[in-house]
Every structure is written in structure tokens, then in C-alpha cells.
Amino acid sequence: MVELAIGIDIGGTSTKVALINASGEFLAKGSFPSHSVGGADVFFPNLLKSIQSLLEEVGIAYQLVGIGIGAPSCNEQEGTIEGAANLPFQKPYPIVQMLEDASSVPVWLTKDGNAALLGERRFGIARNIDNFILLTLGTGLGCAIMMNGRLIKGSSGLAGETGHIRVANNNRKCGCGKRGCLETYVSAVGLKRTVMALLAEETMPSILRAYSFEQLDAHLIYLAAQEGDELARLAFELTGNVLGEKLAELVTVFEPEAIVLAGGMAEAGSLLTRPVQQRMESELLSFHKNKVRILTTALATNDAALLGAASLVWDQLRSVPVS
């Protein structure tokens, strides 16, 4: 009988659910909107419904061994989701207890960024790497750090808020309320802001001049850069320079073997990694130079988080001695 784990990735827009075996293969995958009419009251019934329909879809004999969850603003010790700006839960939401009661299997919870890191470590590009930093370049900038094979969580699990360290001479207002945060440059929205600033400052022709801020997205900017649009390429270069400078600081503190770039913007590949690597190397202390690899994920964004959530299950089971 095949052993299966359930991986759950709770996001601001949708919640993804997957049945995953110990080799990281998806046997079934689904999703539902995190927000629906009824708010928090209907979230859990929707989650159970989604799990049930996936289990019916599998069509082979299986044993469910555990459930792993990646979620924003979670309290791992309490097993709750607390104060997530983009989710319908107003009060601390005891997701772990609720799922354990409903499923009778063990349930583990971690921050969404940590889940993505665990997915990369067990099934993705960071296999066998014990010291690395994962940056997820999406709407914002997510970050998770593994050192000596262990996640760096901090005193309450909120370590790694790299998106909100300050960039010099940056006055851009951040969603967190501060000004000058790294993610106001290094994220899909940050890249759009950079394009808008360049359109105002530069006179060169660009196909991006035809778009409003609302119409633009990181993928369009990437396509323009690929077609040789000078302004789009400049936007990636500026973004890479800002990121490279900050990565040099992170390398100075943590000395990772690699930095993995994930999220939608990672599709830009060398358009982004080349300036990142160049600027980072130029800022590094001599004994750190030419040692840190900049890698881009080979997993789809949602898959990394789902695989990582399932990894919570496999890692915990593996660490329990077989009696």
C-alpha cells in the first residue's frame, strides 16, 4: 500500500492541496479560493471537501500518513494562523487541531516561505545543500534560510523578513508601512515601479510605454527584455544590482553555499542572475568571493510550497525511530 502525505499551501488568493508520495510525485492536486462568501466559517469545510475529492481521485490503495501545511503569519508552536492580512481569519485560527480532529493523522504547520525552502531542499534544485537562502520573488519578496541543514526560524518563527531590510537612497513606500524596503525594488510589483520610474527618467523608445501601471506585469517586462527592449533590460539590471548588493550583506553574515531564486520573476533567468551575481561579487569580502552559487528554481512556485508542506510529514516520520 502506497504511503501518501497531504500538502497544503494556504495563500492569499487560493489554497492548494495535493496528495504526494515519498518520492515527491503528485498523485492528485486541487485548489479552492481562500476567500468565499461566508469567510472563515466556510474555509474549513471547503478544505475538507477539497481533500476528500482528491482522495477519491487517487484510485489506488493508500495509507494517509500525515498532513503538512505552509501558511503566512502562522504560529508553529500553537498550530495557529494569526493576523494574516490576506486571509479571512480574524482570530487565531487553530488549523492544526481542526485537521487532526477531522483526519486522525498528525498535522504539521510552517511559514509558507519555509515550506518552499523545504520543497527545494528535498525535491528541487537545493537537494543536498545544507546552507542556502531561498528568495521567492512574487508580489512581495519572501525569504527562508537554512544553515547547517536546519531552518532558521527565530524565537517565534518569524526570522527571514529580508523583504523589509532597507535599501540605501530608496524612498519607496512599502506595504509594511516603512519606506525603502528591499521588496519595493525586488519583487514583481517593485519591477513595475522601476519600469515606471525609468519611463519617466529616460527618453529611449520602449514597447512598455504603451502600458499603464495596472496593465504591466513582470512577465510582460520579461518578454520585452527578451525581445531586446533596452528599457526593460535596464529595469532588470537595476533590480539585479539592488538585489546583488543586499545579497552580499546576507552572504557576509551567513556564508551560504547557494542562493536560490524562486517565484514568478525567477523565469527571467540570466537577465536577473547576471547583474545579481556581478554586483554581489563586487561587494563581497575577498574570502567570500567566487564561492556562492546563484541558482534559479526548476519547480513551479506552487509546487515547491506543496512539496515542502509534504516534506514536513516525511521529515518528521523519518526522524521517529522505527520500533
Ligand SMILES: [Zn+2]
Ligand atoms: Zn517593508
